[in-house]
Amino acid sequence: MSAPNSDYDPVEVTPLNAAEVERMRDEALAAVANTATVAELKQARLDHAGDRAPLALANREIGALPPQAKKEAGQRVGQARGAINQAIAKRQIELEAAELEATLAAETVDVTIPSDRQARGSRHPITTIQDHVADIFIAMGWEIGEGPEVEAEWLNFDALNLGPDHPARTMQDTFWLSPERAALVLRTHTSPVQARTMLERKPPIYIAVPGRVYRTDEADATHMPIFHQVEGLAIDEGLTMAHLKGTLDHFAQAVYGPGSTTRFRPSYFPFTEPSAEIDLLCYVCANDPAEVASCGTCRGEGWVEWGGCGVVNPRVLVACGVDPERYSGFAFGMGLDRTITSRYDIADLRDLWDGDIRFTEPFGLGL
């Protein structure tokens, strides 16, 4: 008598019928979808997914149902609550993202507002061009020589075949230290470093010497009592004037680009024999027939003067202790200040020396 009444047809429980579960689910989904803020969503979660939400309450009724109905109702309610929780989680991400977007949008700045909390310094172009030149020669396996700016007369002149009465010695207007018998000068060229290097080291020698030199020129737009040169010296077995040309062409290309080249014109320097002036193919018009005539840089010549060079005079080798029977070499030198003024269209050399920060700033940390 007391066995389960499997034929018992229970009274239908309204909250668990399919239509009602669907309605509660849809109501919950609509509420979640309608939230506009994370706070509203929190409320919707309480209302529709909390302990006292309609579906939670309906869920409690399931236990009273007969097995078959229990299973169906359980599935129905479980699916509905799952859908609601998913919707809430999805909405949570959406709303959080939207709120962050809004916050970030509110933080939008005017990017054209300048920032100069970090003071900006710069290096003088005459320094950086010397570094640049040094790097070119370093890359060729050369080394960088240097020497004092106040120099012994013997090293500045005699050792370089400029004897006491040599005409070239008067051509260079030299600053002498007082008293003159001290035989000290402000070096008139970087060439005493050639002599110093030969006196201090044995060949092979391949050095470039950027540095300051002095002549007694009053300062004006095109003259200064100080300027900068780079000097090159190579002493080795079997070096010829062709190696000089090759080195200069390579140097020209490193500074002025792959198409650059040099040419020699005969000249005279006491420390080289034969000697030549170096002309550089005009870096503006490249001696292009269509442009050269109107070129302001080379004034229609197609070439610009670059420096002087030659085969080291054996007398210099002898004075500096290098055996001229075994070794030969070449030397060259060119001004660096004019390289700056001509490449950057600077009309007045004094601008390099006045120290106006607006002159140096555009060069930044390097050329």
Next chain:
Amino acid sequence: MKVLVPWLRELVAVPNDVTTEQLADRLTEFDLKLEEILNSGVSGPLTVGRVLSVQPEEQKNGKVINWCRVDVGPEHNDPATETEPAGRGIVCGAHNFVAGDLVVVSLPGTFLPELGFEITARKTYGHVSDGMICSEAELGLGGGDHSGIIVLPADSAQPGDSGIEVLGLGDDVLDLEVNPDRAYALSMRGVARDVALAYGIEFVDPADREVSADGEAYPVRVDDPACSVFVTRVVEGFDSTRPTPAVIARRVEQAGMRSISLAVDISNYVMLELGQPNHAYDADTLNGAIGVRKAVAGEKITTLDDQERTLTPDDLLIVDDEGPIGIAGIMGGARTEISDSTTRIVIEAAHFDPPTIARGSRRHKLVSEASKRFERGVDPQLPARAAQRVAELMVELGGGTILPGLTVVGQAPAARNVTIDQDLPTRVLGIDISAETVVAALEGNGIVVDHDPASGQIVATPPSWRFDINDPYDLVEEVLRVVGYDQVPSVLPKAPGGRGLTRAQELRRRAGIALASFGLTEVTSLPFVGEADFDKLGLDADDARRDAVVLANPLSSEQPSLTTTLLIGLLRSTALNVSRGHDDIALFEVARVFTPKHGGEAPIYGVEQRPTQAQYAALNEALPIQPHHASWVMLGNAVKAGIGTDALAYVWSDALAVAHDLARVLNIELTVESARYAPFHPGRCAALLLNGEVVGHAGELDPRISQAHGLPGRVMAGEINLAALIEAAPAVGEKPNFSAFPVAKEDFAFVAPSDVTAGALSDLIAGAHEFVESVRLFDIYTGDQVEAGKKSLAYKVRLRASDRTLSDADIKTAREAILAQAETLGAVLR
């Protein structure tokens, strides 16, 4: 050297189709560098005219002008009228001419570059002037007598002749730069020889002439070795009043000299032609034999330029029994000058030692055409031949006779030779040059060559005018200019692998980059300074920086010294930036400063062999000390006021920070101590120490010094011996040493006597215990909360062990050690 092209073409047959420009280019390739091509640029109907009538007319302003009728030749003349013969009417303001004179007329259409415009017929002084009678100045003729118009020698031309042709105004003149080793090219003879070589054409040496000689000419006594040859010739019956032929006068003037008189013009003409300076004396003004000797101190001479000059015992003189008649090789004396009445002439042609002439010319600041040639050297074989040429021209143009005698004292040095291997040019130049080419090139230069093909030896005997050729390489140069400098190929030598920048070079570069990246802008300053600069910097009378290297020949006597401190130049630049409206300025400079050693003199050695190591060391020992310094100046704001940013002014500690940061990039550490040092604020200056040695100073400038330099507000600055820093920089940086165990952060607020420095206390804390990793001062306080005479110093200290996590006991131990150390300075916890 000015080379008149038509004259050059007369001496050597340059092909007709070679233009002046091509000729100049070719000579430049031959080491005779063109400076410029000179040409008067006069064009149009510049015409010879004969003045037919001169009618003076006084003007209202009192000036008298001449209304002239000038016959300018049938082609240009207006036809005759009832009152006037054929010709043109021209107004002329000059008065140095009369009717019948030959003049030069710029007819309308003539362009005169000197005036910058084309002549037109114009109304003036009540007439239509149909052209202009020209002066030398208007035609751009240099050197001549510029008072009045040109009056041509009678019968030297016809009315209607081209004035451009008659005056040589169409002639090109090459202005050549002559290098010291090409003294021979200071003559038409020398240039013509190179032209012949350049074009491979025959050359006839104008100096190759017979010298007649029979007995002595005029007696000479040479008492000084600086005169190696002295030649005299005598011409008698010369007419000094005869005019110089136009062609000679013109050539003399085109070379940049004045045409003076026939005798003087001939003398100069021969100098231009052959390169031998020579002198003509009025024989009747000479008293006794001509002598050559050094001057006696205080002896005087009035030279041809009418200057009285006081002589020194270094001056070489030409004298007669009465005294000096010339400064040898530089300028003759006025007493024996040729005059209109001179009929007997002694011609001098000599050879002098170049250095003697060079020094004399410099001593008297007197550069003459003669001295220019003698100081570079003149062909010692020339004197007799040049004197012959002068004498012959004088007789030809001025009449009279050459006396048969020839006096020659002394003789030219014997020719010497230089031996080279025939392949030396190839070895030196890197061009394949055959022995035949070498021989031909040398011979083309006038060198006598003895070539032995078997041994390959070439014995070269340079000609007398090539005294510059002494070494094998001198011969290589002569070969190269014939072969062509453009034939040298381009071959990059293979240098053995280098070692890169030296450590010092690398660190100096790094220092410059660092200083710029600290926000400082680099400047370069002139190093010349004077006492006023040191005064302005507020240096005491005995400040070591006043002991500067002094120049014997400074550009300005106000700034005769080389600087001992970069601050002088930097403050100059700072003031310039202030004056140009900059408010925030931060500058640095890296350069050498100079401190004298007050040692002896630098030795001068010979050059025949290398100086010994000791000798080389002696040279260096004589040099001043000249280390690289770095210096910086800052004023205004380090950070400008901006959006969300307050302005941050530079303060004294920023100047120290530069020093510390600079040291850090060189991997070294500086310490500081308070210092009093000009030009700094007496209470805001730090001495910068490296291993206990002062290597610089930094801080705030004394406001009086800033004001003296015109700088507004507070100015921060520093200067450091960069060379000393670089020398001390370790070759390898310190090994990194850190622990991964947790840190313990402890704060300490001490009350310490006022005279305890933050640095001293900090150092004590840092050394108090091995656990102390870092110490950072974060507050200093004086005021109500701290008793008088004391201050509060607050530090953040980080403790860490290398081998374990610190226990409470560990931390306690470290704290106690810190407190104990602090107490030694009287600092106690607050």
